[in-house]
């Protein structure tokens with residue numbers, strides 16, 4: 328009957344959902360990265376893309392990394408990504424907000440699943456705002472780097488791509504991850520409605536190869552509660568140290584002048 332049908336559908340939804348989270352946990356623990364295709368479906372994906380187009384044409388994106396390209400005889404500055412930060416509750420960002428909630432739901436579910444242990448034994452309770460990034464084509468790229476090299480608390484990088492019919496042969500823009508252990512690289516195409524996760528620390532140096540077509544991505548970083556608290560304490564202590572240094576310097580200076 329209808330009720331049983333809905334219960335099955337709901338259960339199927341849950342089961343599919345749990346399977347997704349289980350796959351992510353397994354991939355993260357085995358490879359340190361995970362790729363989920365068709366995360367939200369075409370309709371939702373296009374709604375998010377439209378919102379990002381709207382933000383871009385509204386001019387809210389800041390010029391990102393500045394990269395001078397000396398290859399040409401004249402200095403050609405290739406700007407890397409242009410970025411803007413979004414909470415997802417701002418006017419005209421409802422669909423980006425929906426995306427963030429969906430990624431949160433997956434991370435929270437994965438973080439609580441007992442049978443597979445937690446995600447890397449982390450305790451994930453908060454995240455950054457969403458960073459919407461655009462590579463404006465013309466060879467813009469991002470040099471190899473580690474997102475969190477010095478334990479600032481960020482443990483998982485989540486990136487959602489919005490690029491319809493992306494052809495890597497023509498457009499480049501591959502995310503290349505150089506996993507610290509292992510002798511292979513992971514080349515990830517920034518395909519529409521693709522969601523990826525990877526550990527944010529030194530396990531995953533990565534680069535964005537030169538893009539020859541406008542390339543959009545939305546990134547969220549998730550914090551481990553303990554690592555984040557330790558990082559904030561270090562900052563606070565440093566501030567106190569700096570403050571006390573200033574105080575002692577000022578007092579000695581005052582002492583000298585009186």
Ligand SMILES: O=C(O)CCC(=O)Nc1cc2ccccc2cn1
Nearest residue numbers: 460469473474486502517533535544
């Ligand atoms: O778009 C992709 O495939 C990944 C791009 C990427 O790594 N972006 C990025 C952007 C960043 C901006 C500010 C600070 C750290 C950052 C680290 N990573």
Ligand SMILES: [Mn+2]
Nearest residue numbers: 472473474533
């Ligand atoms: Mn990065």
